[in-house]
Amino acid sequence: MDNQKIGFDSKKYLELQSKEIKKRIAKFGKLYLEFGGKLFDDFHASRVLPGFVPDNKLQMLEQLKDEAEIIIVISAEAIETNKIRGDLGITYDEDALRLKSALEDRGFYVSSIVITQYTGQMAADRFRNRLQALGIPTYTTYMIDGYPANIPAIISDEGYGKNDFVKTTRNLVVVTAPGPGSGKMATCLSQLYHEQKHGVKAGYAKFETFPVWNLPLKHPVNLAYEAATADLDDVNMIDPFHLEAYGKTTINYNRDVEVFPVLESIFEGILGECPYKSPTDMGVNMVGYAIVDDEVCKEASRQEIIRRYFETACNVKRGLASKNELIKQELIIKQANVDLNSxxxxxxxxxxxxxxxxxxxxxxxxxxxxxxxxxxxxxxxxxxxxxxxxxxxxxxxxxxxxxxxxxxxxxxxxxxxxxxxxxxxxxxxxxxxxxxxxxxxxxxxxxxxxxxxxxxxxxxxxxxxxxxxxxxxxxxxxxxxxxxxxxxx
Known part of the structure; x- marks a missing residue:
């Protein structure tokens, strides 16, 4: 009775992704790996890529368990506003603790929780006190005036230098969070600054799932990602830096493309040179190579786009989303050539x-x-x-x-x-x-x-x-x- 069609080979994906991460560790010696998307419970990926297991990323990390430690970051602003993780219905601070417990139950070493973007929020203070009472190592990073454009201020004692140096002991440091906007990348870059000060060579890479860089811009899988992040104003686009450097068309999203020139300057300021020529280079994403039935994934993605439309329409009705967000969903439906009646x-x-x-x-x-x-x-x-x-x-x-x-x-x-x-x-x-x-x-x-x-x-x-x-x-x-x-x- 349960005969769902499969469009994605999870085993192949795990092999390819873990192999690529090992290459990055070998390249830098010590690697700070930012995890884009959800480490646990990636239900979006499992819906648009039938065959993708919601904890695929975790299974992949288990192959590197002995050389990996995990840092969980959470924005002070998310704590202050009681931000909710929509798919689970719990606050980000509760999810940070849930993540830590769930990871440790699987045998991972979670070394600390970092409160980011701190400006004196009282709720963040209470959460820090709670973590300390539980015996959980806790660190703080701060808002930097002029971030991310003021490079001299960022790469200084009053910029990254003001942040706590998160003590790590292993060659692979995975930086994850309850959701987007938590400050994962800034934490990684701050650590590179401090590691350099301590005479340690370290590098950065980004574990990506969406958008899929080697699928077309308007492929339903990539459009479904736009639908999922409509509240963040994310837009998929051709990576102009990759096109210029290699003459190849790849897909990234606007925030990574827009911030790349700044990241390039930050890397040069910290490491002496930028190890990457494009935002696509920074990512580790082998999803596209593990799609085994493109039509199955296309149809699953079209259905996800419809689901996201209804979700946004209901949120507008509840007063939880703007009409502009719904307009964006309607545009995505047109781009994907989706019929709501399907x-x-x-x-x-x-x-x-x-x-x-x-x-x-x-x-x-x-x-x-x-x-x-x-x-x-x-x-x-x-x-x-x-x-x-x-x-x-x-x-x-x-x-x-x-x-x-x-x-x-x-x-x-x-x-x-x-x-x-x-x-x-x-x-x-x-x-x-x-x-x-x-x-x-x-x-x-x-x-x-x-x-x-x-x-x-x-x-x-x-x-x-x-x-x-x-x-x-x-x-x-x-x-x-x-x-x-x-x-x-």
Missing amino acids: RQVVNAALKKEEETNGPAVAIMANDGHMVTGKTSRLLGACSSALLNILKDLAGIDHDVKIISPEVIEPIQSLKTHYLGSKNPRLHTDEILIALSSSANTNPDAKKALQQLPRLKGMQAHSTVILSSVDLSTLKKLGIAITCTPKYED
């Missing part, structure tokens, strides 16, 4: 809504068959669809009740009479708890519960904006959900 779950959900005259949810299994759910007295449409797909996977008739009303009604009573909820219908987390309770006495409920791992990778759509609880639960189950940008009420 997301089949949208049409199925809208049809169910029309039939039932109420909010509806559709879930498409990995083999392409569709299951829907409607709003009822006991269940919201999302919970209904979730139960229906679990029944489907378990081979249970949809008319069979795997959770009795006697189990559901006490939960409804608790919600409305004691917890102040006006909505008696069960959310997806509550229906899963009820299903778990029923599994002790009902064999069908137990059989349905055992299908949960098979939900990973499925597509879903709701005809109304779902609650944060439902969105979070579906993400944890690995279901890619979109919503029509309207509220139920």
